[in-house]
Amino acid sequence: MENLTFFEIAKILISFAICAPSGHNSQPWKFQVVGNTIVISPDFSKRLPVVDSSDKELFISLGCALENLQIAATNYGYLSDYDYTDGKIVVTFTKSDSCVADTLFAHIKTRHTHRGSFTGAKIPQEQIETLKIIDNKSIVTFASGTTEANFLCREIADGNVIQMSDTAFKRELLSWMRFNKKHIEQTQNGLCYNVLGFPATPKFMGKKIVKTCLKPDSQNKTDDKVNASASHFCLLCTDGKSEKDYIALGKTLERLLLTVCGSGLAYNFSNQPCEIPALTEKLRSELNIAGHPSILLRLGYGGEPKSRAPRESVESVMVE
Numbered sequence: 001m002e003n004l005t006f007f008e009i010a011k012i013l014i015s016f017a018i019c020a021p022s023g024h025n026s027q028p029w030k031f032q033v034v035g036n037t038i039v040i041s042p043d044f045s046k047r048l049p050v051v052d053s054s055d056k057e058l059f060i061s062l063g064c065a066l067e068n069l070q071i072a073a074t075n076y077g078y079l080s081d082y083d084y085t086d087g088k089i090v091v092t093f094t095k096s097d098s099c100v101a102d103t104l105f106a107h108i109k110t111r112h113t114h115r116g117s118f119t120g121a122k123i124p125q126e127q128i129e130t131l132k133i134i135d136n137k138s139i140v141t142f143a144s145g146t147t148e149a150n151f152l153c154r155e156i157a158d159g160n161v162i163q164m165s166d167t168a169f170k171r172e173l174l175s176w177m178r179f180n181k182k183h184i185e186q187t188q189n190g191l192c193y194n195v196l197g198f199p200a201t202p203k204f205m206g207k208k209i210v211k212t213c214l215k216p217d218s219q220n221k222t223d224d225k226v227n228a229s230a231s232h233f234c235l236l237c238t239d240g241k242s243e244k245d246y247i248a249l250g251k252t253l254e255r256l257l258l259t260v261c262g263s264g265l266a267y268n269f270s271n272q273p274c275e276i277p278a279l280t281e282k283l284r285s286e287l288n289i290a291g292h293p294s295i296l297l298r299l300g301y302g303g304e305p306k307s308r309a310p311r312e313s314v315e316s317v318m319v320e
């Protein structure tokens with residue numbers, strides 16, 4: 001490592017950054033190495049204009065990638081800081097003997113979004129409290145079965161009715177689905193059949209089958225089962241609605257997800273109520289939340305995945 005140039009180190013750090021989660025696994029980021037900095041820019045060609053018309057989830061995803069980059073840097077002896085100006089995140093690095101490696105580094109490559117139901121076991125409340133310490137202000141949790149959690153389940157169901165009745169939402173979702181190995185190899189992104197637990201099919205057939213499943217009733221049946229098996233629900237909220245706020249929340253989210261996976265717990269997203277402004281406002285008022293609910297997670301216990309979501313190559317996300 002001592003002999004590597006900063007550019008070579010930067011490529012290693014970027015390989016950890018791109019392990020971050022992103023909406024529809026769209027991977028909406030570009031990286032540029034400039035001197036001793038790495039500049040992260042949004043890749044607007046990966047926008048999700050229907051489900052994420054304000055780019056909130058896009059900037060949260062960038063925040064997740066930024067957090068991975070900064071955690072990985074500590075493993076190579078670099079302290080780092082970032083600034084967000086003119087639509088770009090500029091991360092500066094300083095080699096330091098006093099730099100302590102972040103223990104979350106060990107979980108960057110194994111973190112994954114759990115698919116399907118949880119085991120149904122309850123997470124001890126003390127463990128939930130340790131998760132909240134990551135950012136007590138942004139993270140709010142609700143144990144399953146409470147009035148608040150039941151309200152969230154109803155909002156997820158209402159979100160499904162709205163989204164699954166929206167042709168544009170379904171068209172966008174379908175465009176990010178990958179139906180077989182060749183389809184995955186061509187893109188290295190998106191929501192893949194093997195990760196979601198479906199058999200491989202030719203593209204035209206997969207589209208037809210999935211179209212018939214994208215209905216409010218069938219989506220609610222699936223979500224009811226997952227909701228019932230979750231131990232807790234977790235809302236992440238921002239103070240404001242700026243890109244800076246969303247990037248900062250993405251950093252908190254990634255620390256939370258790495259901690260969850262590193263502690264033998266599992267999580268998945270049920271973000272519908274945070275994607276539909278009327279439902280988001282309802283969450284604020286009914287749950288008496290001062291901030292803006294931006295991510296809704298379920299927490300529980302689950303096994304290792306059979307397949308992991310693919311990532312585009314480091315070279316393809318780097319710009320000169």
Ligand SMILES: Cc1cc2nc3c(=O)[nH]c(=O)nc-3n(C[C@H](O)[C@H](O)[C@H](O)COP(=O)(O)O)c2cc1C
Pocket residue numbers: 019020021022023024025057058060061064111112113114190191268269270271272309
């Ligand atoms: C901001 C954001 C929003 C997301 N929303 C959802 C969601 O509503 N439903 C869902 O199943 N997954 C959601 N995901 C998870 C992504 O689909 C997942 O991160 C991606 O497929 C890559 O898989 P991995 O997390 O296992 O690496 C979201 C992720 C991010 C970062």
